[in-house]
Amino acid sequence: MLEAQDLAARRGTSQLYEGLSFSVRDGVALVVTGANGRGKTTLLRALAGLSEPAAGTIRLDGEAVRPFAAILRRAVAFAGHAAALKDELTARENLASLAALAGADPSPADIDAALDRVALGPKRSLPARVLYQGQRRRIGLARLALVRRRLWILDEPVTALDAEGTALLAGMLDAHLAGGGMAVAATHAPLAVDRSRIASLSLD
Amino acid sequence: MGARDSDDHDGGGTDAFAWALRRDLAIALRTRSELAVQLLFYAIVVTLFPLATTPERNLLSTMGPGVLWVAALLAALLSLPRMFALDQADGSLEQMALSPWPLPAIVSGKIAAHWLVTGLPVVLLSPIAALQYGLDGTAIAVLVAGLALGTPVLSLIGAIGAALTLGVRGGGSLLALLVLPLYVPVLIFGAGAVDAVRGGLAVDANLSLLGAGLIVAALGAPFAAAAAVRIALD
Amino acid sequence: MAINWYHYASPATFHPLAGRLAAAFAWLAAALTAAGLWIGFVVAPTDATQGEAYRIIFIHVPTAWMAMFIYLVMAFWSALALGFNTRLSAMMAQSLAPTGALMALLALWTGAFWGRPTWGTYWAWDARMTSTLILLFLYLGVIALRNAIDDPRRADKACAVLTLVGAVNVPIIYFSVRWWNTLHQGASVSLTSAPKMATIMLTGMLVMTFACWFWCIAVALWRVQAIILERERGAGWVAALPAVRET
Numbered sequence: 001m002l003e004a005q006d007l008a009a010r011r012g013t014s015q016l017y018e019g020l021s022f023s024v025r026d027g028v029a030l031v032v033t034g035a036n037g038r039g040k041t042t043l044l045r046a047l048a049g050l051s052e053p054a055a056g057t058i059r060l061d062g063e064a065v066r067p068f069a070a071i072l073r074r075a076v077a078f079a080g081h082a083a084a085l086k087d088e089l090t091a092r093e094n095l096a097s098l099a100a101l102a103g104a105d106p107s108p109a110d111i112d113a114a115l116d117r118v119a120l121g122p123k124r125s126l127p128a129r130v131l132y133q134g135q136r137r138r139i140g141l142a143r144l145a146l147v148r149r150r151l152w153i154l155d156e157p158v159t160a161l162d163a164e165g166t167a168l169l170a171g172m173l174d175a176h177l178a179g180g181g182m183a184v185a186a187t188h189a190p191l192a193v194d195r196s197r198i199a200s201l202s203l204d
Numbered sequence: 205m206g207a208r209d210s211d212d213h214d215g216g217g218t219d220a221f222a223w224a225l226r227r228d229l230a231i232a233l234r235t236r237s238e239l240a241v242q243l244l245f246y247a248i249v250v251t252l253f254p255l256a257t258t259p260e261r262n263l264l265s266t267m268g269p270g271v272l273w274v275a276a277l278l279a280a281l282l283s284l285p286r287m288f289a290l291d292q293a294d295g296s297l298e299q300m301a302l303s304p305w306p307l308p309a310i311v312s313g314k315i316a317a318h319w320l321v322t323g324l325p326v327v328l329l330s331p332i333a334a335l336q337y338g339l340d341g342t343a344i345a346v347l348v349a350g351l352a353l354g355t356p357v358l359s360l361i362g363a364i365g366a367a368l369t370l371g372v373r374g375g376g377s378l379l380a381l382l383v384l385p386l387y388v389p390v391l392i393f394g395a396g397a398v399d400a401v402r403g404g405l406a407v408d409a410n411l412s413l414l415g416a417g418l419i420v421a422a423l424g425a426p427f428a429a430a431a432a433v434r435i436a437l438d
Numbered sequence: 439m440a441i442n443w444y445h446y447a448s449p450a451t452f453h454p455l456a457g458r459l460a461a462a463f464a465w466l467a468a469a470l471t472a473a474g475l476w477i478g479f480v481v482a483p484t485d486a487t488q489g490e491a492y493r494i495i496f497i498h499v500p501t502a503w504m505a506m507f508i509y510l511v512m513a514f515w516s517a518l519a520l521g522f523n524t525r526l527s528a529m530m531a532q533s534l535a536p537t538g539a540l541m542a543l544l545a546l547w548t549g550a551f552w553g554r555p556t557w558g559t560y561w562a563w564d565a566r567m568t569s570t571l572i573l574l575f576l577y578l579g580v581i582a583l584r585n586a587i588d589d590p591r592r593a594d595k596a597c598a599v600l601t602l603v604g605a606v607n608v609p610i611i612y613f614s615v616r617w618w619n620t621l622h623q624g625a626s627v628s629l630t631s632a633p634k635m636a637t638i639m640l641t642g643m644l645v646m647t648f649a650c651w652f653w654c655i656a657v658a659l660w661r662v663q664a665i666i667l668e669r670e671r672g673a674g675w676v677a678a679l680p681a682v683r684e685t
Contacts, residue, residue, distance in 0.1 A: 012588075013672045050298060051438040052591075068434055074304045082295025086227075088234040097227055103216070103304040364603055368596050372586045381582055382600060385575040386607050389614035396618065417610070428603050431520075435595040 001025050002047065002151060002182055007056035009042045016042060017203055018055065026150075027197060029173060029183035031190075034203030040186035041081070041155055043203070047184055048078040048153045060151075077102065077149035079157060083136045087129035091120055094128050095142055102147040114142040118168060133160040141169055144176075152176060154185040167192065220305035224313025225320075232321040242283055243325050249275040250333045261338045268337030269347060269398030275333075276326050276351060277387050280358040283322045284383065285376045287314065287366040288433060297370075301437055307430040315356075315363045315426065323355035339398070346401045346411075350394040353414040357390050360418075360425035367432035390417060447526045449666045450675045456666075460659035463652045470649035477642035485639075491555040494548050496642055500650040502545035502566070505573055506608075508538035508654060512580075513605035516598035526662075528594035529669070531601060532584060533661035537654050539577035545570050569615040576604045590669055 001023060008018035016039030024030045034040050046053045049065060049072040057064050065072045085094045092111055099106050106114070115124050118138040128136060137160050144152060152173070158166050170192040173183060177197045185191065191198070232239065253271045254264055291297040300310050330351055334344045365383035369375040397410035478496035485492040512534045519528035549567050550560040561567070580597050587593035670676050 048302065050301065067438065068301060068307075070304070073302050076302060078298065078302055080295050080298055082293070082298075084295035084299045086231055086294065086296065088231045089227075093230070097223070098299060100219075100223055101299055101303045101305070101310075361603075364599070368583060368600055369586070372583070374586055378582055378586050381575070382579040385572050385579065385611070386603070388572055389607070389610045392614040392618045413614075424606065428599055432596065432599050435592055435599065438592055438595070 001059075001061055002184070003059040003062075004047070005057045005059070007043070007046065007058070008054045009039045009046070010054045011039075011042075020056070020203075022199075022201055024182050024184060024199065026180045026182055027177050029177055029185060029191070029193060029198055031198055031200045032184065032186040032203065033188070033200065034186075038203040040203060044078075044153050044155050044184060044186055045080075048076050049073065050078070074103070075150045076153055077144055077147050077151070078153045079140050079144065080155050083140045085128040085131075085136055085139060088127060090125050090127055091115060091131065091135075091139055092124040095139055095146070098143045099146045102143075102149070104147045106146050110146065114146050115139075117145065118142045119164070134162055134165055137161050138165055138168070141165070141172060145172060150181055152181065152183040152185075154183065154187075156187055157185055158187060158189045158191070216305045217309035220303070220309035221313040221316070223305075224300075224310045225317050226313075228314050228317030229320065232317065238283070238286075239321055239325065242279055242322050243329055245282055246275050246279040246326050246329060247333065249278055250336065254336070264336075265338040265343075265402070268334065268339050269343070269395045269402070271337065272330055272333055272347060272398075273351075273354075273391050273395040276330070276355060277358065277384070277391060279326055280322060280355065280362055281380055281383065283318065284362040284366045284379055285369070287318055287363055288370055288436075289366075289375070292370055292436070297433065298437060301434055307433065308426040311363060311367075311430045311433065312422075312426040315359050315429070318363070319356045319359040323351075323359055327351045327355055339402075343398050343402050346407050347398045349411060350397045350414060353411060353418050354390045354394040357414070357418050357421045358387060360421040360429075361386050361390075363429040364425055364432055367429045367436055370433070370436035390414065393417070447524050449526055449529070449670055450673070452526055453663055453666050456659040456663050460656045460663070463656035463659065467649050467652035467656055470645055470652065474642055474646035474649050477638065477645060482639050482642050483636070488556060491552060494552045495639075496646045498545060498548035498552055499643055500647040501541045501548065502570060503647060504650050504654055505538060505542035505545050505570060507651075508534050508541060509573060509576070509601075509605065509608060512538060513601050516601040516605075519594060519598045520602070525594070525669075526666075528598060529662050529665045530658070531598060532594070533658045533665055534654075535577055535580050535584070535597075536661070537657050539574060539581060541650075541654065542570055542574035542577060546574065565616045565618070568618075569612045572611055572615070573608065576608070580604070 003021075003023040005021050006018075007020040009016040016037075020043070022030065032040050032043060042051070045051045046067075047058060049058075049067045049069060052067050059065065060071060060075060063071065084098060086097075089097065092108075092115065095115060096106070096108075096111050099111070112121065112124060115121050118141050120135060120138050120142070123131065123135060128139070131139075137157075157169055161169060166189070173185075173191060173193050174197075176183065177193065250272060253267065257263065257267070288297060291300065301307055303310065327348060330347055331344050334347050339347065362379075362383050365379045365386075368382065369379045372378060393410045393413045397407045397414070400410055401407045474496060478493055482493070484490055512531045515527045515531035515534070518524055519531060546567065549564075549570070553562055553564070553567075554560050580600055583600055584593050584597050587596060667676060
């Protein structure tokens, strides 16, 4: 369970949000909505342990976590605006590299299977430089599947994804939640996931 | 700030180091042009000094050690801004910071790759540059030994500066301001070693000090750079 | 008596305290400066070898000591700021940097003015002068990094890391520069060997050192007050300050 208590964020001297408290139970996805500049990304980065909230506490399974805490780093898969791909490396190399970085140790066959699942099999040997934005996003999806983390933190996950890609994401998220995983996603577009598994939080 | 409380007991330090080293080397080998730019810069700076002063042999061999070392410093500086900036731009740096591996080990791997790509070529090119300055065999050997010990320190200390100036206004020139004063001891001991051998003095003190500096920097700088990376992501 | 340090670590509590302390230190500094200058220029005799020119050491030596000392103090506050995540420590470090830079600059300037009549040149690549120059660069680096980062919290942490890295390096730099140039004057005041200078000169120098020290404290405290106000301008207690209410 992920809990946030009295979180606040500032940009300069202006307050983005304050007194924000919520909890995300296992098997639930929290969908964060809000207009641009309300601090969705700031909130997600704080939950991922990338930045320190201006005030408040974040707890994972009851334990207060500071930024970059080890238990957080073992629990979180973070997908930010950038797909973390190196242009010089191929799709397959990128995926293998990111999986290893997250502590997963997939075999080459696992990597290829993961790329096949996101329909990138034929592109696996192309350098990331020549891939379209949507295809780069799909490598990110394949990474989520490979690294097996309890808590997915997704910043605008459907951006640049086509209908097929969005469906793929929804299917993966469903399976993740059904398996007891948690997710926090900032998104404009609704996610086609089992409604009973969705909680929402508006920053407006 | 949580830089120390979470690290160090995770294990996987060697894996992390090897991962970062392999990855950065693979990327560098596919963008070879950068490698060439670095070396070319070193060669050109070394060529400029005689043009700015005199081709007179005695003066050149007096100036030589200092010039070759200053050029190595500047060449190291040239590539530093890219050490973390590209990874930050494409989001990989966040993933590194969120990895269960200890970040200082990942940073160490990146620093090692940086040295292999930018420092080692300068070490290897320096005998040719030294010939241009009329240094003799022993002096060249000491120069190369000094650079081999000293240029990794430049990458190590430089990594701290590179991480501190990530995404900061005027990053590149600010980086030079932060890092160059910290390079002073390396410069003094490195160039001093060549001066000593040219003056017929023992060089082991200079080289030992460079070696000690390398050990201290290798033990400390990755932690400081990792802390700075986390600060930059915050 | 137990002192609750955390109480004073809150900017709101520290702000008025800093004001009172600063005023006290400023008066002390003024009194000591008057005494020190009087000793230095009136009481102390003309030096047998250096004539009147030596009197610049009454400014030069204290500022040179302060330049080094302030860096250590800055490193101390930086370590606290990183270790305990206390905002006030970072503000103290921030407020010291310009004063430290000024001290280094004054030491260099007066050193050059002393060097001209003594060595016949403004700049002699003397080991201590050279390391003070590098120290000045370190201060300017910290200040420049601070100015380049918009988010004060990030600037605090980044400057703290830089200051600590610098603090580890300062002794190495001093050692290396001395190594590079062993042709420097022996330290004129040393605690181990018998003082070579007349007691009255030493007294003057020590009085001036304390004057300098207290002046630095006063200025740093005033500056930290300004920093607190700037950072906390949104807070209620700042709006309630009499000086703020009037405007």
